Amino acid sequence: MQFNYITERPYRGLAEDQVYEHGSYFSYPNAAFDPEQGAADYNAYIDEAILAEQVGFDGVALNEHHGNPFCMGAVLNIEAAVLARATERVRIVLIGNPIPAHRNPLRLAEELAMIDLISKGRLVTGWVRGSGPEQFFNNSNPAFNRELFEEGHDFIIDAWTRPGPWRYEGKHFNYRHVNPWALPYQKPVPPAIIPGYLSRETVQWAVDKGYPYLGLGGPLAPNADLMDFYADQFEARGLQAGPENFGHVVFCYVDETSARAQEIGRAILFAGGNANFAKAQHTLPAGYNSPAAIKRLATVPQGGWLGVTKERLEEEYVDVKTDTLAEKKRQTEASYQRMQENLQIVVGTPEEVTAKLKTVITCLRPGMLFFMAPFGNVSDDDRRRSIRLLGERVLPELRAEADRLELTDMFQRQPGSNKLEPGQARKCVVDRDAIAAYNCSMGL
Amino acid sequence: MERALHWMVERDRIEARGRSDETARLRGKPVAEQPVEMSEKLVDVGGVGVVTLEGGSGRPLLMLHDELGFPGWMGWNTSLSGEHRFVVPLQPGFGRTPRVDWFKSVRDVAAFYARMVRESGLARVDVIGFSMGGWIAAEMAASDPEMFERVVLVAPLGIRPAEGEILDFLAMTMRRHVMATVSNQGAEEVKALYGGGVSAEQYELFEAARAEASRLAWEPYMHDRTLPYRLGGLQGPETLIVWGDRDQVVPRGCAEAYAEAIPGARLEVIAGAGHRPEIEEPGRFLEIVGALLKAPAAKSFASAN
Numbered sequence: 001m002q003f004n005y006i007t008e009r010p011y012r013g014l015a016e017d018q019v020y021e022h023g024s025y026f027s028y029p030n031a032a033f034d035p036e037q038g039a040a041d042y043n044a045y046i047d048e049a050i051l052a053e054q055v056g057f058d059g060v061a062l063n064e065h066h067g068n069p070f071c072m073g074a075v076l077n078i079e080a081a082v083l084a085r086a087t088e089r090v091r092i093v094l095i096g097n098p099i100p101a102h103r104n105p106l107r108l109a110e111e112l113a114m115i116d117l118i119s120k121g122r123l124v125t126g127w128v129r130g131s132g133p134e135q136f137f138n139n140s141n142p143a144f145n146r147e148l149f150e151e152g153h154d155f156i157i158d159a160w161t162r163p164g165p166w167r168y169e170g171k172h173f174n175y176r177h178v179n180p181w182a183l184p185y186q187k188p189v190p191p192a193i194i195p196g197y198l199s200r201e202t203v204q205w206a207v208d209k210g211y212p213y214l215g216l217g218g219p220l221a222p223n224a225d226l227m228d229f230y231a232d233q234f235e236a237r238g239l240q241a242g243p244e245n246f247g248h249v250v251f252c253y254v255d256e257t258s259a260r261a262q263e264i265g266r267a268i269l270f271a272g273g274n275a276n277f278a279k280a281q282h283t284l285p286a287g288y289n290s291p292a293a294i295k296r297l298a299t300v301p302q303g304g305w306l307g308v309t310k311e312r313l314e315e316e317y318v319d320v321k322t323d324t325l326a327e328k329k330r331q332t333e334a335s336y337q338r339m340q341e342n343l344q345i346v347v348g349t350p351e352e353v354t355a356k357l358k359t360v361i362t363c364l365r366p367g368m369l370f371f372m373a374p375f376g377n378v379s380d381d382d383r384r385r386s387i388r389l390l391g392e393r394v395l396p397e398l399r400a401e402a403d404r405l406e407l408t409d410m411f412q413r414q415p416g417s418n419k420l421e422p423g424q425a426r427k428c429v430v431d432r433d434a435i436a437a438y439n440c441s442m443g444l
Numbered sequence: 445m446e447r448a449l450h451w452m453v454e455r456d457r458i459e460a461r462g463r464s465d466e467t468a469r470l471r472g473k474p475v476a477e478q479p480v481e482m483s484e485k486l487v488d489v490g491g492v493g494v495v496t497l498e499g500g501s502g503r504p505l506l507m508l509h510d511e512l513g514f515p516g517w518m519g520w521n522t523s524l525s526g527e528h529r530f531v532v533p534l535q536p537g538f539g540r541t542p543r544v545d546w547f548k549s550v551r552d553v554a555a556f557y558a559r560m561v562r563e564s565g566l567a568r569v570d571v572i573g574f575s576m577g578g579w580i581a582a583e584m585a586a587s588d589p590e591m592f593e594r595v596v597l598v599a600p601l602g603i604r605p606a607e608g609e610i611l612d613f614l615a616m617t618m619r620r621h622v623m624a625t626v627s628n629q630g631a632e633e634v635k636a637l638y639g640g641g642v643s644a645e646q647y648e649l650f651e652a653a654r655a656e657a658s659r660l661a662w663e664p665y666m667h668d669r670t671l672p673y674r675l676g677g678l679q680g681p682e683t684l685i686v687w688g689d690r691d692q693v694v695p696r697g698c699a700e701a702y703a704e705a706i707p708g709a710r711l712e713v714i715a716g717a718g719h720r721p722e723i724e725e726p727g728r729f730l731e732i733v734g735a736l737l738k739a740p741a742a743k744s745f746a747s748a749n
Contacts, residue, residue, distance in 0.1 A: 091660065126688045139662075139663055141658060141659065141662040141663065142614075142655075142658060142662075143655040143658035143659045143662065144659060145655070178644065183490050280617050281615055281616050281620070284617075284656045285614060285615070285658070286614055286618070286651060286654030286657070286658050287651075287654070287655030289651075290650040291539075291648040291649070291652045291655070293650065294648055294651040295644045295647055295651075296463070297643065297649040347596045363566075
């Protein structure tokens with residue numbers, strides 16, 4: 001099993017109330033940006049990745065967002081290039097490059113090949129459509145998002161594998177001379193993992209391409225449902241899915257005492273966290289999802305997607321006065337407790353965190369686990385202490401447990417290499433009994 | 445027959461624009477005073493079938509709906525239907541007619557509709573286009589000035605105004621977009637269409653419409669820098685630009701730029717109306733548009749020259 005450290009590289013120094021009052025992170029006016037703070041943060045996060053390697057993590061992961069202080073990794077390939085040289089052992093896991101936002105897949109193929117070469121084959125590429133705000137920020141047409149994603153992806157794989165030079169005339173991209181000189185170190189192409197947030201379409205695409213799937217949070221049962229969906233699709237192709245096909249992300253903060261961990265861990269939901277990432281009109285631009293998906297969203301009571309609900313879709317028109325600051329904070333506090341109960345957030349002492357994470361990996365049986373660091377204004381000392389405690393006191397316990405549970409990762413067993421005999425039914429990929437037992441014990 | 449057709453009109457209104465309490469109350473008593481017999485057919489355009497509604501009798505009038513889709517048969521349609529046979533293609537990608545994969549610009553749609561007009565033997569036809577439909581009509585006219593006898597562009601998108609910006613309705617939630625199109629919210633038909641809630645089905649249809657609008661004109665946003673020049677060569681059709689002075693979507697400069705670009709075009713401003721003068725100020729709208737469309741089509745292309 002592989003253990004990965006990840007942070008969104010939050011810009012530190014924002015007043016929480018101001019983020020709440022602005023209504024979202026995305027499009028927060030950049031007049032508030034201080035270059036001294038930005039420089040300190042970027043360097044601190046590079047140092048954190050190096051520390052993660054030193055204390056025993058297997059990988060350091062990066063993601064990409066644009067135009068907001070929630071995640072400063074606007075060009076994750078730049079950070080990945082730094083880490084390719086600054087680290088020696090860890091895999092550099094990109095989750096991932098938003099192909100439609102880049103609008104130039106040939107350039108992306110070149111950048112990633114360089115990172116793979118400089119790191120001597122430690123690159124794991126992830127491919128994403130990019131969230132709604134990414135489309136606005138980069139002026140990438142949301143209604144062609146899936147087409148741009150799929151065409152761009154296939155082009156990159158071809159650029160890496162098909163001897164050049166050749167000419168490409170597609171629907172959205174055209175190149176008269178495809179012959180990237182620097183090709184990836186890993187053959188035939190670097191391994192990949194596909195992140196998604198409770199989206200069947202994304203899981204289906206990962207299955208179609210034979211990629212492992214990384215669940216970006218969410219409670220145990222909905223994740224298990226998607227993993228079963230993945231495994232069913234795999235079975236239909238005569239393949240047995242296993243831990244090597246799955247990754248899982250938890251928000252995590254560890255400290256010496258439970259009280260201190262709980263207090264600092266609140267920053268995981270700083271200013272509302274993910275739910276306050278962007279406003280509805282930026283999160284769900286027209287055409288980004290299928291009309292049927294919009295219909296589902298408008299139908300399902302209490303349904304929602306990245307904080308967008310039917311109510312939020314309507315709020316700007318119906319003049320629903322957005323909640324007061326106090327109410328927003330109350331909701332965030334409630335989420336903090338609820339997300340700990342359902343194990344989306346894991347906060348505590350090394351012993352407490354170890355016990356909870358053993359439950360997570362027992363229930364979901366992922367081959368890769370990602371530890372997402374807090375947002376907000378957590379100090380370097382606190383952040384680094386959490387990384388050290390994870391590496392020194394949590395990972396050894398989890399490794400032993402993962403071995404006991406036979407959680408093979410994608411580097412130990414190639415996803416899709418486990419064939420089923422004709423007529424043979426697949427084995428379980430998640431532990432439903434363990435999920436039921438846990439949820440029952442928590443009254444969920 | 446009338447009942448069935450009536451139902452279709454009603455269904456279109458409900459599916460496309462919102463089944464409000466008001467609309468429900470008006471069922472059986474449609475907004476249009478005199479129910480007009482309508483038919484629906486699939487018109488083949490080079491292998492692509494486009495769902496087309498027809499109603500009324502007389503000289504054909506091509507109606508190109510806006511970026512939110514056909515709202516249903518309204519009072520102004522009825523008023524003109526005694527002298528005009530409405531031909532209303534439901535634009536591909538807007539829900540009823542499937543999306544055409546190669547459409548990537550408004551000019552693509554214009555080329556498609558131009559072929560439809562030619563192959564249906566409609567030319568020289570009169571055309572009325574709303575918002576993006578107005579832009580499409582302008583593109584058709586620019587590419588073939590002989591296609592139209594009379595052109596009515598209602599609050600057309602397509603030209604970047606000298607001052608102000610076209611509303612970025614793709615950066616709005618759909619409900620807010622819909623409501624930004626109407627300024628006179630007390631108008632009877634506005635209340636009937638938008639007075640109530642939005643059903644899941646309506647979300648789906650608006651999403652389809654807005655997504656297709658995005659595919660056609662996300663960048664540059666809702667305009668084409670080459671259009672004013674191309675419209676400069678538009679000699680022949682009598683052209684009327686209609687714009688409501690409370691339009692929140694299309695600034696006055698768009699309408700003025702059209703009037704300036706098209707030789708002989710006339711701009712009529714309707715006071716108190718927003719982006720949808722045909723339902724916000726239907727009386728004044730009919731007065732202006734009816735005067736042009738009801739006049740004998742005496743001015744042929746040959747005599748104009």
